[in-house]
Amino acid sequence: MKKLINTAETVLEDALAGVAAAHPELAVDLANRVITRAVRPPDPKVALVSGGGSGHEPLHGGFVGPGMLDAACPGEVFTSPVPDQVLAAAEAVDSGAGVVFVVKNYTGDVMNFELAAELAAERGIEVRTVLVNDDVAVEDSTWTAGRRGTGATVAVEKIAGALAERGAPLDAVAALGERVNAASRSFAIALTGATVPAAGRPGFELAEDEIEVGVGIHGEPGRRREKLRPARELVAEVVSTILTDHHLTAGDEVIALVNGLGGTPLLELYIVFGEVAARLAEHGITVARSLVGNYVTSLDMAGFSLTLTKADAQLLELWNAPVDTPALKRA
Amino acid sequence: MKKLINTAETVLEDALAGVAAAHPELAVDLANRVITRAVRPPDPKVALVSGGGSGHEPLHGGFVGPGMLDAACPGEVFTSPVPDQVLAAAEAVDSGAGVVFVVKNYTGDVMNFELAAELAAERGIEVRTVLVNDDVAVEDSTWTAGRRGTGATVAVEKIAGALAERGAPLDAVAALGERVNAASRSFAIALTGATVPAAGRPGFELAEDEIEVGVGIHGEPGRRREKLRPARELVAEVVSTILTDHHLTAGDEVIALVNGLGGTPLLELYIVFGEVAARLAEHGITVARSLVGNYVTSLDMAGFSLTLTKADAQLLELWNAPVDTPALKRA
Incomplete structure (x- = not known):
């Protein structure tokens, strides 16, 4: 294996240190492994949170910023983020207007974002989930029931992110995200x-x-x-x-x-x-x-x-x- | 060899067709192999032209646009653009304020841009050349006398391009490009x-x-x-x-x-x-x-x-x- 890494065990933490150093416009919570905007939006707005296994960069951390995501939670390489991590992201960015989770359709991601949504609800954060399942290659796959979520994630995050930035309400942002995925x-x-x-x-x-x-x-x-x-x-x-x-x-x-x-x-x-x-x-x-x-x-x-x-x-x-x-x- | 190509012979022309289709903000002259901005700057300004062998994308075509290059001339893969091609680029973008060539230090590039500068001068276009030679690894190399030109090209094109966009005169833009390279x-x-x-x-x-x-x-x-x-x-x-x-x-x-x-x-x-x-x-x-x-x-x-x-x-x-x-x- 030929890679520019320190050790296989520290790939994610070393990469997040690099993201933090390279992007003063982002805030990287190294303990929780959550990337947010360094400057919070001035007014309350629906927050978009996405995440998934690392190894798909720039997805998702590279899409955090005005007009797109409010937070990203990267798991280990090709491994789902854990529920507490997703919850930490939701808590970091919720302004009271609610949070939309953008989740690629992999069983682990779906389960962990669902658990996080329940934990968030217990803390009074309203969550909607947009499931991305755009890959027409196969029905069901190694880590997926149904179709896999891939490239459409970019369009969902961009377009729903733009609507959220304009102050649209939670259900409208989630519905638009679902519409983009369906399209x-x-x-x-x-x-x-x-x-x-x-x-x-x-x-x-x-x-x-x-x-x-x-x-x-x-x-x-x-x-x-x-x-x-x-x-x-x-x-x-x-x-x-x-x-x-x-x-x-x-x-x-x-x-x-x-x-x-x-x-x-x-x-x-x-x-x-x-x-x-x-x-x-x-x-x-x-x-x-x-x-x-x-x-x-x-x-x-x-x-x-x-x-x-x-x-x-x-x-x-x-x-x-x-x-x-x-x-x-x-x- | 595993590549997403049609044939080895048509790599450049097929890629330029893709650039043309993907970027309506650019104009691609497929015959001369010159990429320019689709919309000319409103006022006369010093034009920045760069080029070199293909295979270094996004360099240079990906840096054509307001605030950076006016034109790029891509040669075949790892092969210098020909003088007529560089001349065509200069003629396409000169507004009377002169043209700065940004040239990475490879013998073929240096020679062909020099010939193009002479041809341009015969047609009344004033040309200055900024030579980029930032690679400290070796003195002289396979296709280079002196140091090779690599990553500094991005900084030269960005910073000199910004000055040109503000209407600075030819010698000032070229001098700044040289200063960036030296830095x-x-x-x-x-x-x-x-x-x-x-x-x-x-x-x-x-x-x-x-x-x-x-x-x-x-x-x-x-x-x-x-x-x-x-x-x-x-x-x-x-x-x-x-x-x-x-x-x-x-x-x-x-x-x-x-x-x-x-x-x-x-x-x-x-x-x-x-x-x-x-x-x-x-x-x-x-x-x-x-x-x-x-x-x-x-x-x-x-x-x-x-x-x-x-x-x-x-x-x-x-x-x-x-x-x-x-x-x-x-x-």
Whole structure:
């Protein structure tokens, strides 16, 4: 295993020390492992809290800031945050207007956020939960009942975050988050496995000419393994798979995220995006807004995911709203 | 070779098609391979043009936009742009106020930008060139006489770009770019080699426990190969090497860039940044501003570089100025 770490045991605490040093605009509670905005919003507002296993950076800590999340609670690598940690995050950011938990659909995350919601309720904090389950590759997976939550998390956090920032009430923010999730579908292809530091070797191994089609962000199995093909062919299949599931049709507009899984250069992600835009154009679908880069990674995994969120005027307007986080900024 | 490409021959044109599709705020001249701002600055201003081989994304195309570059000209992967291409970029963005070329110190780049400057002069365009040569690892290298140009390019383009945006004259913008370069030092460590698509295999191979200390962004040899060590030890050596060369002392302030070389996850870059900040603090040096992420990559190479720019009030004020590019945004 070749990694820029001190020890496998201290990966999260060492990384959080780095986040604290790099981002004076964030406050990092190293004891509770909670990242919040250094400057609290001036007026009471619904707070957005997300979290999950580490190893998907910039998700979620990189999305804390005005216009997006109020707090993130990172678990150990590929491991859910514990309920007390999530509770600490909720207590740190609740202004009395309530808290929305954005939870990717993994059994451990769902359970621990649910426990945290109960503990928060006992302390008088109103909580709503938005479950993200956008990955169309498989129904049920290694750590998931139902569909896995992946790239749509970025759109949910951005768009619901923008609404919360404007002072919308708790139920409206949660309902919008659910609407964004329902409007989103994702699919991923891996060229290599990811190596969890504590394991010391890749979660799965692929031959030199082999890819995993429909992989999860922890290396969960996809639909099949096959030979690597040109980007154009891979993207055509990914787009067609998403469109079929999503019932997108000519005239529709989408927000498109071409996301690197951690080990793939931006040069290749742009090639992928070019193919995505071309395939969508053939279907009469317009890319209204897009992101290309590493947003929801899987440690050092090479590969990409595509997320398409069906857009409408409200979603686009909120997508365009100002945001100021380490990983996503818009004036 | 496992890459998300169509063919090795079309990597650049396919990637530029993706950049064009992803960024309506940019204009991509696919024939000349020049990326400019889609909206020209309203008033005449000094134009900043940079370029170099592809494979270092987001450098340079990702830094085109208000507050930074006016144009980028990407060559083939790890190959200099040709003089006509650079000339086309200069002609596209000159408003009569002159053009500053930001050139990383590689023999091919230096030669081709020099030829382009002569051609531009014949057409009545005044050109100044800022040579970036910040890499302290070695004197002379595979494709370089003198020191290589690496991470300082980001600071030069950001800070000189901010001054140009305010309407400063040609000589002042060029002089400031040179001042930023002179205030900057970089050093890189590779954990793996990079694979150029046309070559099909890594430029160099490292054993499973081996690193290249002082590597260049095209895989040029560094100072030595050695065993992988904890991040803390690697960073201590990198910081100490830069401080020695740079004569930084207690009380100094720096802008610090912890840069991923393309295949290293953000989680690890934050661990590196935490160590950088801690080591600098031991020396009494303050990180005034920082960036952590993939800014000057080397295709899929795993590893990092550290760039320290000695800061003063003028450099910090211009570093903080608004910028709106795909890879760097600040309100």
